[in-house]
Amino acid sequence: MKWNVQRGLLLSCCLLLAACSSQPEAGKSGNWRGYTQTGLASYYADRYHNKKTASGELYKSNANTAAHMALPFGAMVRVTNLANGKSVVVKVNDRGNFPRGRIIDLSRAAFSSIGNTRSGLIKVKLEVM
Known part of the structure; x- marks a missing residue:
């Protein structure tokens, strides 16, 4: 009986720790290809045009770029609007x-190619290419 309780507690703790993990497994191994994520996307305000991003590049509102919390700079990501199925490929060059619930910040051009900028936020799926 004591052994089953201890085993149950250990299993519960392991499941809790796995659920609370903020770093995806792909990031730990360094291989992000095929990694997917679902959440909300927003877009950069125009006031950031020609400002330096975290990667050192200048933000261009007409380029297909994005900010993400963990994906490496230079990663190419397919972003798909879950409401209409439209997708765009962006390059990660900034942090956020x-x-x-928000997982990515797109350039104005990238956002407008898959959704209406008046909506402000759209539900998307990310797939690292």
Whole structure:
């Protein structure tokens, strides 16, 4: 009986730790290809045009670029709008400090190619290529 309780507690702790992990397994191994994520996308305000990004590149509102919290700079990511099926490929060149649920910040050009900028946020799926 004591052994089953201890085993149950250990299993519960392991499951809890796995659920709380903020770093995806792909990132730990260094291989992001095929990694997917679902959440909300927003887009950069125009005031950031020609400002330096975290990678050192200048943000261009007409380029297909994005900010992500963990993906490496230079990663190519297919972003698909889950409401209409439209997708765009972007290059990660910036970091972000996003509110809960938001996973990527797209350039204006990338966002407008898959959704209406008046909506502000869209639900998307990311796939690292």
